[in-house]
Amino acid sequence: MSRSDKALACPGQATAKPERRAGTQELQTAAPGSRLAASRRPGHETLHTLACHLICVDPAQVREFWPHVAALIKAAIEKGRLSSFAEVEHAVRNGNALLWLAWNGETVKAAAVTELTHANDETFCTIVACGGHDRSQWLPLLAGLEAYGRAQGCAAMRIYGRRGWRKLLPEYRTTRVLLEKELAPHRHARAEAR
Helix, strand or coil: CEECCCCCCCCHHHEEEEEECCCCCCEEEECCCCCHHHHHCCCCECCCCECCEEEEECHHHHHHHHHHHHHHHHHHHHHHCCCCHHHHHHHHHCCCCEEEEEECCCCEEEEEEEEEEEECCEEEEEEEEEEECCHHHHHHHHHHHHHHHHHCCCCEEEECCCCHHHHHCCCCCCCCCCCCCCCCCCHHHHHHHC
16 A cells, blocks of 8 residues: 555535634644634534534645644554554644644634555545544544545545454454564553653
8 A cells, every 4th residue: 555645635515724812822733714603503502512513724824723632633543553653743744744633613622644655546535544532523524534535536435553453443354463472561651661
């Protein structure tokens, strides 16, 4: 399987632009033309939580957003142990992978990275990392990533992750198995032993 070498672009209506709250230096993410207060309209709130919106960060602007979500991506990668944070960061910063945000109007609840990969004359949209908080607020946004994959002509959506994702995503099926045999103590176990 090979990764796409061409720079990717976000779907037109879902790109992110930075906004700053009045009186603060805190960077917020917002869809074009939106106002931070827009998510507070009636119907956009649930009991104590705000609805999340899926935002694709324009690759030209990813440097502005990456510092705010890198910890979410890094934590997911370290937990899953399926890819290298440095390689994923490089792919995002170079536009070979897309950065997606689950934004509730006040904070980024989750971040994900997708890559288009190729195998046997087929293209796949692959989520290589996804991390966040309050999963029930943003998990339904997966449908937006699937729509992006469909629009790119992908044969399937793939997720590299831990076993727990299977229970959360019953419409996905296990098509491959990763077999692993530990040859040396895991680096976290070595650090704890000291």
